[in-house]
Amino acid sequence: xxxxxxxxxxxxxxxxxxxxxxxxxxxxxxxxxxxxxxxxxxxxxxxxxxxxxxxxxxxxxxxxxxxxxxxxxxxxxxxxxxxxxxxxxxxxxxxxxxxxxxxxxxxxxxxxxxxxxxxxxxxxxxxxxxxxxxxxxxxxxxxxxxxxxxxxxxxxxxxxxxxxxxxxxxxxxxxxxxxxxxxxxxxxxxxxxxxxxx
Amino acid sequence: xxxxxxxxxxxxxxxxxxxxxxxxxxxxxxxxxxxxxxxxxxxxxxxxxxxxxxxxxxxxxxxxxxxxxxxxxxxxxxxxxxxxxxxxxxxxxxxxxxxxxxxxxxxxxxxxxxxxxxxxxxxxxxxxxxxxxxxxxxxxxxxxxxxxxxxxxxxxxxxxxxxxxxxxxxxxxxxxxxxxxxxxxxxxxxxxxxxxxx
Numbered sequence: 001x002x003x004x005x006x007x008x009x010x011x012x013x014x015x016x017x018x019x020x021x022x023x024x025x026x027x028x029x030x031x032x033x034x035x036x037x038x039x040x041x042x043x044x045x046x047x048x049x050x051x052x053x054x055x056x057x058x059x060x061x062x063x064x065x066x067x068x069x070x071x072x073x074x075x076x077x078x079x080x081x082x083x084x085x086x087x088x089x090x091x092x093x094x095x096x097x098x099x100x101x102x103x104x105x106x107x108x109x110x111x112x113x114x115x116x117x118x119x120x121x122x123x124x125x126x127x128x129x130x131x132x133x134x135x136x137x138x139x140x141x142x143x144x145x146x147x148x149x150x151x152x153x154x155x156x157x158x159x160x161x162x163x164x165x166x167x168x169x170x171x172x173x174x175x176x177x178x179x180x181x182x183x184x185x186x187x188x189x190x191x192x193x194x195x196x197x198x
Numbered sequence: 199x200x201x202x203x204x205x206x207x208x209x210x211x212x213x214x215x216x217x218x219x220x221x222x223x224x225x226x227x228x229x230x231x232x233x234x235x236x237x238x239x240x241x242x243x244x245x246x247x248x249x250x251x252x253x254x255x256x257x258x259x260x261x262x263x264x265x266x267x268x269x270x271x272x273x274x275x276x277x278x279x280x281x282x283x284x285x286x287x288x289x290x291x292x293x294x295x296x297x298x299x300x301x302x303x304x305x306x307x308x309x310x311x312x313x314x315x316x317x318x319x320x321x322x323x324x325x326x327x328x329x330x331x332x333x334x335x336x337x338x339x340x341x342x343x344x345x346x347x348x349x350x351x352x353x354x355x356x357x358x359x360x361x362x363x364x365x366x367x368x369x370x371x372x373x374x375x376x377x378x379x380x381x382x383x384x385x386x387x388x389x390x391x392x393x394x395x396x
Binding site for chain 1: 202203204205207208210211212214215216217222224225226227228229230231232234235237238239240241242243244245246247248249251252261262263267268285286287290306
């Protein structure tokens with residue numbers, strides 16, 4: 001027997017969520033219909049609202065509902081510091097540390113020639129204009145420490161340095177609370193190379 | 199910084215899905231906004247459509263878009279056999295086996311006094327009327343083999359037998375392809391007790 005078509009459509013539609021396979025999608029569908037139709041209605045409305053209201057900040061490219069995001073509009077941040085991240089999620093992670101007082105630029109991706117993601121897709125020209133506004137003095141490259149994130153940081157670093165900007169990269173090393181015995185050797189080698197005078 | 203409110207609302211709304219925590223909800227939200235807005239729109243529409251179109255089959259209580267579900271309306275199934283399951287997902291699992299030719303009754307739950315789920319919530323009266331239609335001869339109890347599923351089967355079994363119906367329960371035993379060494383002892387004990395003459 002085939003399940004009713006609008007049920008099957010909902011199962012299929014839920015598959016667009018990352019990490020949701022056929023089994024989880026079916027479980028979600030039956031849960032919503034059986035136990036939480038109000039939650040389902042709320043979800044449908046939240047989806048519509050977010051998809052129509054949210055756009056990119058004109059200055060830093062993160063998600064926002066206004067022309068400028070709350071951070072860029074705040075005026076309380078150090079405009080001489082610009083932190084470059086891959087995604088809005090990375091921005092939120094750095095904000096959670098409360099250890100950074102500057103502004104951001106969100107690439108919305110990383111260089112990945114194999115997937116056809118080039119400099120244009122990650123808004124490199126826009127970043128160079130933004131960093132060259134005469135106020136920004138240091139650019140902190142906070143892309144991921146993956147192969148693609150490192151390549152992106154290298155590429156951006158070259159371009160930014162050529163424009164006379166100070167460029168830095170997040171420190172690599174042993175995680176806080178980490179035990180040497182359980183740290184991978186690549187990280188440990190990096191921590192040795194980047195050792196600090198105390 | 200707080201993320202824009204309609205983004206935060208979407209993250210919260212996604213939490214109504216089973217198995218989705220705050221981190222997964224954020225990842226889903228950013229994924230939809232960044233990579234799959236079309237999928238998000240489709241999901242919102244599928245939710246609305248399913249929530250407004252889907253109701254319970256008048257005969258077997260499963261989800262359907264018509265008065266009778268496709269199975270109950272087909273006329274090709276053996277009306278003397280009635281299989282009682284907890285959820286529409288269980289019904290689909292049994293249909294997938296292609297080993298059952300009768301009809302179903304879906305409880306939409308299981309007896310669970312601690313959670314306040316009593317006989318009324320699982321439509322016991324309706325099941326007894328359905329099974330007592332004079333055509334049904336055997337009721338196959340296919341609730342889960344959990345404590346609550348077993349209690350539900352026991353309770354229903356008593357009531358149905360008292361009405362002169364033949365009542366059976368799914369067989370318990372070693373799974374197909376299972377090795378005795380790795381089967382839990384409760385299952386193995388049951389398989390011994392229910393051993394069959396070959």
